[in-house]
Amino acid sequence: MDVYSSSLVFEKVAAAKGKDKFVIQCIEWSCDNLYIGSKDGVLQLFAPSSRNGMGDHPTLREVRKRQMGRGGEISQLKAVPVLNHLLVLWDSSITALNMFSLEPIAALKKLQNVSLFRLGEPVVHAQQVSVQLFTASTKRRALSIYKVCVDRWECVGNVALAQDPVALAVRGTCLCIATSDRYILQDYQTQSVLELFTHNLRRQNVLAKESVKGEFLLNCPGNLGMFVMNSGISQRPPVPFPDGVLDAVVHFPYVLVLQSKSIQAYSMLDQQLKQTVPLNSAKSLLSTTDAVFVVEEREIHRLSQSPLEVQIRKLLELERVNEAHTLLEGVQSILPEDSYKNLHSSIICTSGWINFYREAFLEAKELFIKGDLDPRELISLYPGMTVISDGFKPQPPTVSNAKDMEKLNNEAQPEFQKYLIFLCLYLNAIRRTDLGQNFLQDIDTTLLKVYLTLGYFDNLNQLVSCHNDCVLEMCVPDLKHQKRFFAIGLLYQSKGQHLDAIQTWVWMVDDDSVDSSEPNVLLHIVGVLIFTERNPGDQGTFKPQEVLSILMNYPVALVSYLDFLINEQQSQMEKHHTLLANTYAALILQPDREMQNHDTNMEEIREKMQQFLWQSSFYDAESVYAKIQSSVLHVEKAIVLGRIGEHKKALRLLVDEERDDKAAENYCWRTSAGRNRDFMQQLFSWLLQVYLESGPHFSMAVDLLNQNATAFNLLWVLEVLPGSWSMQLIMRFLCEAVRAMTHDRRMKGLEKSLVRMDNLRQRHAWMEATQGMVRMDRTRVCHSCGRPFTGPEFQRWSTGELVHTHCYSTNNSS
Incomplete structure (x- = not known):
């Protein structure tokens, strides 16, 4: 991968006859300015050219130059923008210069006997900005800590060392020090010392570099780049370094390792080599927020990392899905939320397409759902399937194993049938999800066509007999072509075109050339239409009891008619409500042959039954409970028990039998809606008692308290909680409960004050009268x-x- 692109920032052209002995020793980049320290003590300041502007690769021009002395190399440069200082390590001493004029700062005298130094983070205290400076001295075998301000620096601490310091890195109060034979971590505030491991200074270049927050990068024995936290532990695997490492820096999420002729970029996330950048001859690296600078003797190169979004999409183009996912998860914290979601969806869907064309359909379905794949992308691949939504432009998958569905349909029908079945399963899976709600017309119309093509006529009738979003203009011609006239009638009925439905079915009965394959269902549906769609003036023709007696043997029609009586005619008769509840139960517990293969329909009937039991207050609860007492309809039994007043029994049923803590919690909220606070607290206290008495429901009890703090009486809860529970478990509950109690007390005080004010107003009016x-x-x-x-x-x-x-x-x- 091309993670980094290289550009030349600075080049020193050799003078004639070899008189120019200029050699770059160190550099610093700050505020778009480049500082170069040479081997002969010359300091140069380069700034972007005003003619070309900044851009991605600005042209630099020399604006200042300073000779530090008669000779000697400048070994280290560091800018302090908050103070406008440039610290220069030359001749074993640190000199502070103005970072723009390169003039010495008279108030800051040289710091002597310094072999290397590091800076800490800026600190603002009492409107004064300062920076911590850490200097190492091989002569004294010690580290000194200075507080650097605009016009002064002062020594605020010293750290004695047993050996000479070779390398130094700083994170907060933790110092990572490489001595002549080992690495150590030392906290200069607590004086705690932790020895990490030894190294061989003669065989390898010792490195101690700052990594991401709270972490250091060390060059360890065995050519390993190890990441060590300031606590001494390593939370990520080491990076395999090559031989002859000259320098290494962290430019998240990569580690760049410098050899004499190349730079190798390793991922911190999967420790794999991602890119090799060839060089002529390099000596050191400088990592900044925006780029990494490569220092050669007479040249400086800039390595710019391509945007993370571009890297991830490039990996997807190469179908390196796992690498793309690892990279995305590793950099999630620094990406905008929208970018992360889009990239995550792209990765998951790309993996889904690969599995889709491998015919690993189960994995593909899960990945498409997880990645929120636009169902229209899948629909548009199939010949004969049309996307209804306006303005949609399909983006065909670019995976290498993609197949031509048109060719499969013409030359490999058995294989194409598998893909059709997958389309059917996938659309059914997302039809009731939030994603599916956005494309209901496309989904339902496509499902109807797939059912027709596969010959799934039971599924077809089920689809068109319930509420659906099939487009009539596109579906009716296909149904007619396949001679599914009964389904046409069902589709008309679902759209409220009852006359068209009845006319279609009557034509089926009258025309001998048409085979009516659904006579029983036809009678059920037509019967209900006659009873429910007749004119109000015809009410005397059929009494409700007569209709019910006719439909008693047809539970589907009976439910439709009872639903009409209760919801349309507003019937409050107890026998109608009880009969509807019992008929729902019969349909669920003893489904007839027509409904046995429709799990979705059974779930829908259960939802309708539960909703009816919650909303209706006219059914005979004891009669309904007797009907379902021995069944597995635990949620329905709980609702009915609640109507009788057996709330504790209902809760125990939901917890022990249904094993659904969310259902139990919803029961408490729904039952207590519109009731006083004491009743609500009593319900939730019963549920908590059930959890505490049942044994294995410890975590449910904790979640119940923490997520519903306002529903409990705090004092009662503190009395019944086991003594073995820690306060940390229920900290959220305690905080919210105390907050709620405080709020209630203040509201009561406010109400009392308002009543007192109203009383005073009335007394004043009385006195005036x-x-x-x-x-x-x-x-x-x-x-x-x-x-x-x-x-x-x-x-x-x-x-x-x-x-x-x-x-x-x-x-x-x-």
Whole structure:
């Protein structure tokens, strides 16, 4: 694979007669600027050319140049953009320069006796930015830690070493140090030391490089590039290094290993060699966020990694599906969510196409479903199948083992039949999924055509007799061509065109040349249509009881008619509701020959029965329970028990017999809907007791608490929980329950305050209403009610005015 592309960034053209002895020793790349340190102490700054702009491969021009001294190599450069500093290691000392002018910073004096150094991450404290500097000294066998600011640096710590430091890498407070014979990890804050393993400095180049977060890359004995966490453990397999490694860097998700004549790119995810880049003569590598720079004596090359999306799609083109999947999963955290989902779907579907053409249909179906394959892509491959959706442009699979379905249909019918059967199974599998809901017309129309082609006439009748999205204009001609006239009637009926359906069936009965192969079902359907589709003025022709007596031997028709009575005619008669529930049960427990081969239909009937039992409040629950008590319809039994009030028994049935914790949880929520909080808490407490008493339902009890914290009484739960449970198990429950209790307490306080305010408002209105003057004269008669001021109703107020209590109460109420 072409993971990296190489471009020349800098080249020093040799002077005439060999007078130019320029040799690159080290480089630094920061803020689109290139710094070059030479072997003779010359420091150069190159910036992008203003004429060409940046682009992918900018042209550089020299803008500054500085001679560090009379001679001696510049062995290390490091820019500190947050401080505008450039640290230069020359002549065993670090000099701080301005990174743009290359002028020395007078406030920062040289640091002497330094053999190598590393920088930590910038730190902002009290509006002051600083960077940690770690220097190694072979002369003193020690590491020094400095705090570097804009105008000063100060030593804040020292780490003594037993041997000379050879290489150094830093992650947070952890130092990875290569000494003269071993690698060690040392935390400079806690002073903890962990020896990793020894190495042979004479036989191999010792490397200690920063990898991804919290990880180091080390060159280990046996030519292995080992990844070590700051805890000392390795969480990924080592990379097999070649002989003669000069340098290595991590450019996620790859490790680039430098030899004198080439660079090899290994994947960190599967440890496989992905690319080899040839070179003339290289000496070191510099990894940045955007690229990796290769340093030769007089040239600098830039290796740019192609976008991860491009790499993954290239792997898919090469059908290296496993590698593409490994790469995608490894880089998921750095990809946009939409890109990840699209690539994941492409990988899964490509694997599905490979299995599809291998005739590994079971694997292909699972992969297509998992990858959310657009069903129209599959439909468009088959001859005779038409995609209905407007604007759809098929993208045929590009796998190498793809087959021409048209050719298979013409030359290898048995093999083509297998692919048709697969299409049938796949479309049925996704028909009720969220994906299938987007393409129902395409799916149902294609299914009808496949059933016709394969001769699956029972499946065909089942499809068109229920709700479907078949397109009449495309399906009716095919059905007529195959002489499936009964199915045509069913299709008309499913679309609400009852007159067309009846006319089709009547024509079948009257025409002797047409063989009616479905007489019994025909009578059932036509009967129900006559009873349910007649005009309101004809209601006296057939009484409901007469119709029911006619249809008692035809359960399918009976269910349709009872559904019409209850849902259309709004019947609230107990016998109608009970009969419908019992008929549902009979259809499920004792299916007739017509329905035995339709598992999907049976599931649909169970769903309808459960929905009816939940919604109806008029059926005789005890009668229905007696009908299904000995059956395996545990969910239905639980619903009926709930109607009787046997909630705890219903929950135990769902947990112990049905073994469906979600059904039990939904039962509690649905049963308590519209009821008070105490009832809801009682239901959930019973369910928790069932889990705790049953033994093997420990995890279900934990999930129930953590996912439904607001449905429980916290104090009650704390009393009944086993003492062996840890707080960590129910931490989510405790947090949400306490939050809910706090919310309830505050809401009650708010309600109390609102009531108090309303009371004060009413009292104020009462006081305002009682402040009016009452006129009196010598007649001693109340001018409000006309009654004399005598008897027990007479009152004297402190104002000296007289009034009847009756008048007072009347005035107050008004």
